[in-house]
Amino acid sequence: MKKVTIDPGHAPGNANSGPTGYYEHAGMWKLSNFLKNALWRCGINAALTRTQNEDLALADRGARGWDSDVFISEHSNAASGQTRGTECFYSVRSPGDKVWAGKLSAAVAKAMGNNDRGAKKRESETTKGYDYYGVIRSTVAVGVPHVFLIENGFHDNAADEAFLKNDENLCLIAEAQAKVLCELLGVKYIEPNKGVQPMTKTKILYNGNLDSRQLITREAAQPPARDRSPFASPSVHLHAAVDRGFQNIQ
Numbered sequence: 361m362k363k364v365t366i367d368p369g370h371a372p373g374n375a376n377s378g379p380t381g382y383y384e385h386a387g388m389w390k391l392s393n394f395l396k397n398a399l400w401r402c403g404i405n406a407a408l409t410r411t412q413n414e415d416l417a418l419a420d421r422g423a424r425g426w427d428s429d430v431f432i433s434e435h436s437n438a439a440s441g442q443t444r445g446t447e448c449f450y451s452v453r454s455p456g457d458k459v460w461a462g463k464l465s466a467a468v469a470k471a472m473g474n475n476d477r478g479a480k481k482r483e484s485e486t487t488k489g490y491d492y493y494g495v496i497r498s499t500v501a502v503g504v505p506h507v508f509l510i511e512n513g514f515h516d517n518a519a520d521e522a523f524l525k526n527d528e529n530l531c532l533i534a535e536a537q538a539k540v541l542c543e544l545l546g547v548k549y550i551e552p553n554k555g556v557q558p559m560t561k562t563k564i565l566y567n568g569n570l571d572s573r574q575l576i577t578r579e580a581a582q583p584p585a586r587d588r589s590p591f592a593s594p595s596v597h598l599h600a601a602v603d604r605g606f607q608n609i610q
């Protein structure tokens with residue numbers, strides 16, 4: 361089974377925010393969980409680097425992804441307030457990932473309706489041959505073959521912030537990323553089950569504080585015919601889903 365580790369970026373308390381109330385740490389926490397759900401649906405082992413309130417050192421985030429095929433760190437950007445768009449960084453040590461970073465950036469830009477700023481890399485100014493971004497550096501150092509840091513829009517831009525404040529839109533970003541990651545890993549992307557109340561109906565299913573009650577609501581909405589779980593009993597399935605889905609696996 362392929363494994364993707366998702367780093368939700370900044371921890372609660374980080375001040376990065378938009379003009380009308382979006383906080384990067386909160387938006388990216390939601391996006392990371394939506395991506396994790398999407399990847400599990402496609403048969404990929406997906407884990408987060410941390411629980412919601414943990415505040416890890418950059419090196420520890422990378423270390424927690426050590427057994428992954430792909431590591432992706434989720435961020436939203438800031439500049440002058442005028443700039444919109446999406447960009448995705450890959451490691452200076454993995455030039456072959458330029459194409460995948462480009463696909464991730466293009467897919468998210470399309471989902472957000474903003475500019476595709478494309479694949480980028482940034483080399484350390486002090487240590488040539490190594491990455492500038494600590495989370496990329498530390499994840500490459502533990503041997504993860506594909507490492508990305510994606511900037512999903514600019515939260516200080518009014519249009520991008522408005523998009524990021526909507527949970528259904530965050531699901532669209534997650535699905536766009538999941539499709540590209542499936543392609544990278546050679547795994548068939550499985551569309552969300554249109555016949556079921558989807559995770560995107562987040563006013564009911566998601567309030568930013570994931571717990572088992574919300575997961576039960578979602579699992580209960582799954583018709584048995586669509587249940588791809590290896591577990592025969594719905595209750596066993598439920599517990600397995602709780603275990604795999606909403607705990608920090610490491």
Ligand SMILES: [Zn+2]
Nearest residue numbers: 369384435436
């Ligand atoms: Zn950030």
